[in-house]
Amino acid sequence: MIHVHNLMEKAVYDNIFPGGVLLAAEKGEILFCKAYGHADIFANTKMNVDTVFDLASLTKPLAASAALMKLTEETSGLPEWELGNIIPEICSTDKAHIKIKHLLSHTSGFPDYRPYYLKINKVTDENPKTVLRELLIKESLVSFPGKKVIYSDLGFMMLEWVIEKLTATALDCFLDKEIYSPLGIKNLFFPGISYKKEKHFAATELCPWRRKLLKGAVHDDNAYAAGGIQGHAGLFGTIKDVFILLCELLNAVKGNKNQGVFKKKVVEYFFRPYRNTGRSLGFDMPSPEGSSSGCFFCKNSVGHLGFTGTSFWMDIDRYIILILLTNRIHPYRHNYKIKIFRPVIHNAVMEKIMNK
Structure with missing residues (x-):
């Protein structure tokens, strides 16, 4: 994964994002998990694999x-x-x-x-x-x-x-009682607007109307104004706990041993392409051209992107999970270089896994 490592380091150097964490797994085994850059450029705080990210629209599939x-x-x-x-x-x-x-x-x-x-x-x-x-x-x-x-x-x-x-x-x-706690997940949560516990949060934007650097407070304006707990945004988490949830879903749909939180037939139903929408129920699927997943994910893969610079993709056929969490909107949202970077890093990881 030397090439993958170099791409992530270069992404930080090229200001694609201040920092990020990348995880790659195959058949439930983590092959690569490494942090890069800074969680907070103003405090000079380094990113690490336990950094908590504002997952933004990953709230839609994961919550x-x-x-x-x-x-x-x-x-x-x-x-x-x-x-x-x-x-x-x-x-x-x-x-x-x-x-x-x-x-x-x-x-x-x-x-x-x-x-x-x-x-x-x-x-x-x-x-x-x-x-x-x-x-x-x-x-x-x-x-x-x-x-x-x-x-x-x-x-x-x-x-x-x-x-x-x-x-x-x-x-x-409901999520904590029925899904997260049974899986042993401790760092997928909604901090709301008054979260008091100390966590190693990745900073997001210098919010123009809240007039402060957001760190541990949901970035999405509507979610924040409505109390911080919503279906479209508000979920925070670490890369390893995102992986635990995705791994349980993938094990369920593959019929493999899991914790029994999800049933195979239900996950199959949700992961199935929904008519001609280019989506499944609650998840995105690779578009025929220009997909953020790159060139190598199978057509019935599922994933999602988040505005703050987060994403995941699951190749159901090959049993592969890729998660990329970054703080690309830190300190400002007008940085869209990640759109070009995502397929590049996904292709590099997939080529490495398929050719090993």
Whole structure:
């Protein structure tokens, strides 16, 4: 993995990201796990393999989708349920007939993004999550459910609400009780907006409206304004605990020995390509051209990217997991060099594994 090591060092030197951690595994065995660069350039803090990252949109597969996998085990056909049967507040709206599978596959008709935090921050006498949900109810759909793929944070905000309604508990509590703790995972968590424990966090952006360097506070504006615990963003974690969860999912779908947290048939259902969307339920899949996964992942691989510079890919056929966690938005978000780097590093790792 000398070439891989050199590429990661060069990425730091070329300011693709201040720091990062790369993990590669095959058949459940970690082949490579190494940290590079700085977790905080202002404090001159080095990155290490135990650094906690703001996982950004990895929250979608590793939190919201994982929770719904678990709930689908208990309730057959759950992805086909309509929101109007779960959330009474939307029964008389255009969102009543949106199905859970539409939200998971980004075909719900919700727009991609709205700066809700600007409105939430102005309200001082109401629960911020309640304000967010009122905005979601009022939001106009931009397409008919099931007809068009629009990658949507709003859809996964709705899923957080769905999970809360189905479980009568908060998303973070359900995940910890039903998934993370049974797997021995201690460093996948939602710090919210008032986390007190000392962790080795990777710094993210110098936030223009919070007027401070974000470190241990969720970067996503809407998630932060709504309390820090959402279905689209808010999850933090270390690379090794992300690996534990991914390994359990991959073992489940392969029918291998695992901790029994997930059932094979449910994971198979979620990992299956969803119609012609280029996605599975809750996960991304390699695009035919220009995929961030590079050239070597099989077509039914699953993965996801996060805005802060995080990503993972799982090659189901070859039983390979690659995780790249970086703080590419530190100190500012206007650094998109990682788009070119991701396929390069993935190709280098995959070539090394396949040719060993």
